[in-house]
Amino acid sequence: MAKRLDAQMREFLEGERGEWPRIAEAADVSYSWLTKFAIGQIPRPGYAALVRLQEVQRQRKRIKPRKAKPTPAPAEAKEAAHG
Numbered sequence: 001m002a003k004r005l006d007a008q009m010r011e012f013l014e015g016e017r018g019e020w021p022r023i024a025e026a027a028d029v030s031y032s033w034l035t036k037f038a039i040g041q042i043p044r045p046g047y048a049a050l051v052r053l054q055e056v057q058r059q060r061k062r063i064k065p066r067k068a069k070p071t072p073a074p075a076e077a078k079e080a081a082h083g
Contacts, residue, residue: 006037006045009053013038016060026059027052 003011013034016023024034029049036042037049 005047005050005054009050009057010038010040012053012057023053023056023060026056029053 013020013023020034020038021031024031027034027049029037029052033042033049037045
């Protein structure tokens with residue numbers, strides 16, 4: 001069974017602590033509402049607000065930088081090491 005949307009958004013917010021002011025602004029909700037929702041003080045949040053949070057989550061996933069892969073050593077260095 002899939003998680004409810006409110007539970008998904010609380011989980012998202014838990015992983016984004018420190019970013020809540022920007023998330024609140026992007027989702028067009030107040031910071032006060034967002035913090036209360038995140039800690040469970042709003043048991044029945046509006047569906048429209050949850051959908052806006054979900055859209056912010058999707059946007060943030062798209063723009064998060066990926067970790068750089070280590071650059072492989074040149075072939076000569078590998079040959080010298082085995083030498």
